[in-house]
Amino acid sequence: MALFVMIVRKMIQNKWLVFSLFLGMVISVALVSTMPIYSEAILSRMLVKDLETMQKEKNVYPATLYAKATFSNEAPEKRRQIVESLDAYMLGEGAQSSTLPVVESVVHRNTRSFDSVPEAGTESDKKKTRSFRISSMSDLEDHIKLTDGRMPAAEPVDGVYEVLVTEAGLNNLRAVLDSVFYSEGDKVSGELRFKPVGVFEKLRDDDPYFYDPSLTGLGNTLLIDEELFERDFVQGAKVLVTNSVWYTVLDYSKMELSQVDRFVAASKNMENQVKQRVGAFQTEFKAPALATIASYEERAAKLRTLMWSLYIPVLIMLGFYMFMVANLIASRQKNEIAVLRSRGAARWQIVASFAIEGILLSAAALAAGPAIGLFFTKLLGASNGFLSFVSRAALPAKLTREAYVYGAIAAAAAFILLLIPVLLATRVSIVGHKQQLARQTKTPLWHKLFLDVIFVAVAIYGLFNFRERLDNLQSLGLNSTDLNLDPLQFVVPALFIVGSGLLLLRLYPYLLSLIYWLGRRWWRPSMYATLIQVSRSSSQYQFLMVFLILTIATGIFSASAARTIDGNTEDRIRYGNGADIVLSSSWPNDAPPPATSMSGPSSGDTTTSSLGGSRKINYLEPAFEPYSTLPGVEHAAKVFKKKDAFFSMGDQSASVTLIGIDTDDFGMTTWFRSSLLGYPLNDYLNLIATDSKAVLISRTLAEQKGVKVGDTIWVGWSDVGSASFIVYGILDYFPTFNPLPPVGSVDVGDAKAKANAPMLIVGQLPRIQFQLSLEPYDVWLKMEPGYGVEELYAAIEERKLPITKVVNTTLDWNKAKNDPFLMAINGILTLGFLIAIVVSFSGFLLYWVLSLRGRTLQNGIMRAIGLSVRQMVGMLIVEQLLTSGIAVAIGVLVGNLxxxxxxxxxxxxxxxxxxxxxxxxxxxxxxxxRLYSVVAVMLLVGLVILGAMVSRTRIHQALKLGED
Incomplete structure (x- = not known):
């Protein structure tokens, strides 16, 4: 107990150092614990979003478990036993085992079909049999509404079963309500009489109760009361039950990534339960969500890898910060440690006292860190870009066991960092400690082992390795998963930052010597004293300098990485779309309606099949003014694109994409990055504007087919012939054109891999329309800043424009920003940037305050020999410039590089x-x-505080301290 009290008192005595160390440990634990919290939260959200999209696009409720048991030769009693046992499982353990809230549990049973005829009617009508089946659905009355008639009775009325039918079912009966039908024969036990008394439809269109939303499967079904069906058909075998369906509807909006395994297990168990009772060939099982869920484990692994790659530079910075603070703590107590060692204390006893202190701090950091990590996760979820946050729906984030496991690992790593300086300090006796104090120019370990050179070499190797892999991915048309990724690729940026910083610090003594040599004739005594202080104690400053280099470089790297990824993602979307808004419309044409489909031909079709022949479709171009005068439109352009055009020149031919434009309108409407071409895009457009036969071609076409500027080429497409054009220019990129081979289009072993790259020809639209064919084009719109989307859509509807497709670049960009990978990148890099600023300021201030306090005697002597406060502050400024200033400059250089x-x-x-x-x-x-402002404020505030400390130094107190 006494030892514990002594440790607590020692921590209180060094409260600022201990608090700084605790701050670094808490941030590290919080940062690491965000990885499992964020990855589960964002993937849970994306899973729900994907399931919502699946429901909208396929009109299928995804989180359903559909099990169907079909009976063949089983006896009625055996069928009843199977149905009862499966009811008990499906409605009990099976429905609850997925842990998701159950929205509906539907039991749908069907008898086999039987023939029936009306009791009343003409003889010819009685000869026309109707084939129907009896069915029941649990809780049906809560999900339907009657369009005609009434609900059926729960018991037969005068021996007649009252049934519900759909509108299609009533039509198939070819009768009116209350018409009585009867059936007898081998399929019916005795005689069966029924009459439809009500026609129903769904109560809500979006009701997931019905597995078949269109109700087409109920067109030959007679629905009766559930209990009546169980008594007379399941148990009484009036008509044999041929199948039973258990349909469980789960609330997928509550689905989280941690529940995925249980959902998959529940679906497999349900399927197995049915198979065990009726056999695999008589079982049908459907779980639409399984296909979507299957990809999420892979996405989770990729997201974790990406997060590690983003966290590594920040974690290295935090690790160095904690090591620096721990080293300061050990340095301040080295004299005490050396005295204890000289008086017989064992190393393990000294280390144990510090270990207890470390355990207390690590435990406190582990207790608080994950909760702070939860806050960081919410911060990541609100990120809409680098240093940009929006109010969006909160992520379903919560503390998990895995978060505490990650936090415990981070706390253990911080604990080890705390003990390293202590272990090194316990190796030195009191004599050795005094010798070290007299030898401040000791060469650091990293300098002796050439760790800086090794780190830079490994980083450069990783860089060249990555560039080679990326070139293969692009030239061979591969996915990023087609080649194994080297984990080193995620470490090399941090290695480069650390190695480059240390390598430049290796040159630091030579820089000081150069500064001394350049001004040796003019330096004042105060400047000489500062240079001597810095040069003789260079190893003392290196911790601070390396720390500042890491924080500044990490901040710059985080900022540029976030801006680059955001900017390039937005550029990719804008380049791929071509303009702010792209409208596709249907044109009046003379195409006859297809014989096998109710849908018309696509706008790009030029031929149609009619009576076994084909002919060219003729289009009528609609007015362009209604598009160009839409509200918010700044410029509008006609853009014709034919993806299956062909090119020929001599014996060369190929399939190409042909784009027809009005050069002036196109140049003012499209978006294009200015650095993509050697000259502005408008210069190329002006090049072909003066000659209607002029075209621009892609470099892929020029290289693969040997086409040069000035060559005459022939362009056309199926059923329209071809026309001659003259090549006026060659360009690498053009709006919407991707010159890279499509994924999977190139054989990896193909020596001519790039021969499959897409090719492009750009010409003037009037000549293409006149010489080749008039076909539908898209309308590209450049919108005014701050335009209203609702107003634009309202105007399109008001003018009754025949729009078939709308591409909105702003909406596409907003959708991309909600991607979990982009959200993680923006959030983590923003977090890393802010942490770098906070830690840099606290570490800088802490180091210099403690350093200045340790030099109180030296400063008192300086004052005693005649230096004024002004000269002392001047020396301090020069010392800051020679240490912190140079470190900041190196950090800026390393960060940019x-x-x-x-x-x-x-x-x-x-x-x-x-x-x-x-x-x-x-x-x-x-x-x-922002970064430089923070650094400037940090240096300025530090100088003000340090200057105030120097000015308050009392000579007699400093000298008295020296005597003590």
């Missing part, structure tokens, strides 16, 4: 074959302004 080299690595998280336009590193001036 690492961004240029390694930020492109993040495109491996996307599909490289779709990264068009090419990945470009983006630096945002505002981010640098």
């Amino acid at each position: 690492s961004s240029l080299l390694y930020v492109p690595n993040f495109q491996i998280a996307f599909n490289p074959s779709t990264m068009v336009p090419p990945f470009e590193v983006i630096f945002e001036a505002l981010d640098f302004a």
Whole structure:
């Protein structure tokens, strides 16, 4: 107990150091614990969103478990036993085992079909049999509404079963309500009489109660009361039951990633239960959500890998911060440790006292860290871009066992970092400690082992390895999963930052020598004293300098990485769409309606089949003015695109994409990155504007088919012939054109891999329409800033424009920002940037305050020999510039260089074959302004505090301290 009290008192005595160490440990635990919390929360949200999309697009409620047992030769009693046992399982353990809330549990049974005839009617009508079956559905009356008639009685009335039918079922009966039918024969036990008394439809269109939303499967079904069906048909075998369906509807909006395994297990158990009772060939099982769920384990693994790659630089920075603070704690107590060692204390006893302190701090960090990590997760979920947050629906985040496991690992790592300086300090006796104090220029370990050179070499190897892999991915049209990713790719940016910083610090003593040599004739005594202090104690400053380099470089890397990924994702969407809004419409044409379908031909078809022949479809071009005058439209352009056109020149021919434009309107409407081509895009458009036969071709066409500027080529497509054009220019990129081979289009072993790259020809629309064919084109719109989407759509509806498709770039970009990978990137990099700023400021201030306190005697002597407070502050400013200032400059250099080299690595998280336009590193001036402002404020505040400490130094107190 006495030892514990002593440790607590020691912690209170060094409260600021202990608090700083605790701050680093808490942030580290919180940061690491966000990984499982965030990945589960965001994937749970995306799973629910994907299931919602599936329901809208396929009109199928995804979180359903549909099990059907079909009977063949089983005796009636055996069928009854199977039905009862499956009822008990499906409505009990089976429905509850998925842990999702049960919305509906539907039991639907059917008898075999039997023939029936009306009791009343003409002889010819009685000869026309109707084939129907008797069915029951649990709780049917709560989900339907009557369109005619009434609900049937729960018992036969005068021996007649009253039934419900759909509108289609009444038509199939070819009768009116209350018409009595009877059936007899081998399929019916005795005589069966029934009459339809009500016609129903669904109460709600979106009711998941009905597995078949269209109710087409009930067209030959007579529905009766559930209990009556059980008594007379399941148990009484009036007509044999041929199948029974158990349909469980679960609330998928509550589904989380942790429940996926139980949902899959529940579905398999349900299927197995039915198979065990009736056999595999008589079982039908459906769970639409399983196909969507299958991809989520892979997505979760990819997301965790991406998060690790983003966290590593921040974790290294935090680790170095904690090691620096732990080293300061050990340094301040080295004299005490050395005295204890010289008086017989064992190393393990000293280490044990510090270990208890570390355990207390680690336990407190583990207790508080995951809760703070939960807050960080919500911060990540609200990220809408780098340093941008929006009010969106909160992520379904919660603390999990895995979060505490991750936090415990981080706390254990922090505990080890705390003990390392203590272990090193216990190796030194009191004599050795005094010798170390006299030898401040000791060469650091990393310098002796050349760790800086090794780190940089490994980082450069990783960079070249990545570039080679990425080139293969793009040129061979592969997915990013087609090649095994080297985990080193996610570590190399951090290694490069650390290695480059240490490598430049290796040159630091030579820089000090150069500064001394350049001004040796003019330096004042205070400047000489500062240079001597810094040069003789360079190892003392290296911890601070490396720390500042890491924080500044990490901040710059985080900012540029986030801006680059955001900017390139937005550019890819804008380039792929071509304009703010793209409208496709149907044109009046003379195409006859297809004989086998109710839908008309697509707008791009030029031929149609009629009576076994084919002919060209003639279109009538609608007025363009209603599109160009829509509210909010700044510019509008006609853009014709034919993907299956052909090109020929001599013996060369190929399939190409042909784009027809009005050059002036197109140039003012489209979006295009200015750095993609050697000259502005408008220069290329002006090049072909003067000659209607002029075209631009893609470089892929020029290289693969040997076409040069000035060549005459022939272009056309099926059933329209061809026309001659002259090549005026060659370009690498053009709006919407992807020059990379499509995924899976190239054999990896093909020596001419790039020969399958897409090819493009761009010409003037009037000549294409006049010489080749008039066919529907898209309308591209450039919108005014702040335009209203609702107003635009309302105007389209009001003018009755025949729009068949709308592409909205803003909506596509907003959808992309909700992708879990992009949200993780923005959130984590924003978090890393903010943490770098906070930790940098606290570490800088802590180090210098403690350093200055340790030099109180030295400062008192300086004052005693005649230096003024002004000169002392001047010395302090110079010392800051020579240490912190140089460290900040190195950090800026390393951060920018690492961004240029390694930020492109993040495109491996996307599909490289779709990264068009090419990945470009983006630096945002505002981010640098924020970072540099923080650094400037940090240095200024530090100087003010340190200057105040120097000015308050009393000479007699300092000298008295020296005597003590």
